[in-house]
Amino acid sequence: MISRRRIRVFAGLQLRYFLLIGIGLVFLYPVAYMLVNSAKSLPDLVNPTIEWIPSTLYLDNYSRALKVLDYRHTLIVTVLLVAMETLLQTFSCSLAGYALARYRMPFKRFWMAMVVITFLIPSHVTLIPKYIMFSSYQLVGSPLSVLLPASLGQGINSTVFVLIFYQFFSSYPRSFDEAAQIDGAGRLRVFFRIALPVCVPAIVVSLLFSFVWFWNETYTSGLLLGSGLRTLPMKLQSFVEEYSRSFSSGSDGVNRINESIRSAATLLVITPLLMLYLVMQRYFIEGVESSGITGE
């Protein structure tokens, strides 16, 4: 005989799946919508009877978007720039986290507070002085304008990474460091040979999230990098203008930009990140969980 309790548990599970699937569909809807839209030809797009299944697989949208985004070149630029920012930010944040976690130094609590407060200072407040500063050194438009802040621990959300490193470096036993020191290792050696290898999970989190956040940041870097250096999201931002420059629209409107082309461009911009996520999905989520952000 099935007890009432079991029925309730079963019904609860059904309800849970119902909600999860429903909400999951809402999450995925925009991407699915763009995917379908990006494969529509103009007649399909304006045809109200065609909603989810295009009459033909129309890939011209993609070739146009690829051309306007200058995809291959921009992708390489974006990956290189973002990877450099990521490495520098991870390294500088690990140093700061290590100092705060492992060394007794005066004013430590004050600096901890400053690290946290930096998170609350929005980028738009410091943006203009930064611009003036970099332009007085002729660095606007140079990659240095974004690499320098990253290498000194002031990149995007660096507070989060300093705190994650602080958390990790505080959590392994001091005797590791001391043993190495007794064996004659200097402080730098202890950091590189003991501390960093112990904290590989923190490094992975920092690398992944820095990469994603730097990739998606267009506000500060968009201004500081000027028009010479453009990452994929920045190209997407000005896609409509650049499209009309590449394809002068004829009077018949054949070359006019439409939703399909824009969807294709958006998908092209997010595809590298989605691929990264497919491969590294576990590390992203475990990263947030293990960050110790829920601990205090």
Place this chain on the structure above:
Amino acid sequence: MREMSHFRSNLLSRRQKKAAAGAKCSTDEVRRPWLSSMQAKEAVSGYLFFLPWLAGFLIFTIYPFVYSVLLSFSEVILSPAGIKRSFIGLKWYREALTADATYPVSLLDTLRFIVLSTPMITVAALLLALLLNGRFRGRTFFRAVFFFPVIIISGPVIAELLSTKAAVVINPSDYAVYEFVRTLPGFLSMPLLYIFDNIVLILWFSGVQVIIFLAGIQKIGQPIREAASIDGASAWQMFWKIYLPFLKPLVLLNTIYTIVMLSGFSSNAVNGEIVNKMTLTGKVYGYSSAMSWIYFILLIILLGITYLIFSERKGRAGY
């Protein structure tokens, strides 16, 4: 020099008085500035590790921060020799709030977006975390689905989603419910309509917060949950009496995170305004700085209110 050391010893002795274990120390120790040599060595090494961040903090955070305050009170003249500033008081602030045709509108728009979205995002994140909590098949999959927007969300992508209408899951105005809601009084209908219109954005912005809540829920001890269920607590009671009080600090954390994240979004009208009006003739730099400060001050007030609502107060947490 003597005065310095006197000052130092004064400080030191005050510190020692504070420490309950105020062992009387020899004059020699009092003379020694601040720290013993071992401690001093450690502090120096610590600061060497900390130096890159510290330098960056001074150059790329504090200096621009202070400079932007100055700019916001200044008229700036660009000349080949450099930048000349002259103090003009609150002129830009007044102008931004009263004489600007677009700034107050953008400011209100953005604030409305933040004020309405933040609670909804936090609540949605909490509900999603509860849904994902526990052991069942496909949990990892759904967790991954709920998290994926975090990876791709950026100003331009959101702007494209909105302009290609990809974020409109159901066109709410097609349904009778929508019309019904619209007839309700404003304070009721506005948030409801807002949910209808922005459901995708609310969910998409909640990824990190979901995982933080989820990790928090899992930290609630199994014994507590078991004890409660043996005592006959329903899921409803468990939520209000156990989960929510436990998660309160995380609610504060997530709310602050949400506000900060939303406010910095490059597709916000205000952020665009600040950049676009940066080199306005006759108002170079100063006017934009004033606009950024008005926005910043309002955000700080918002964060302060959040803190007051969700922080642990001694009086209440006492029993």
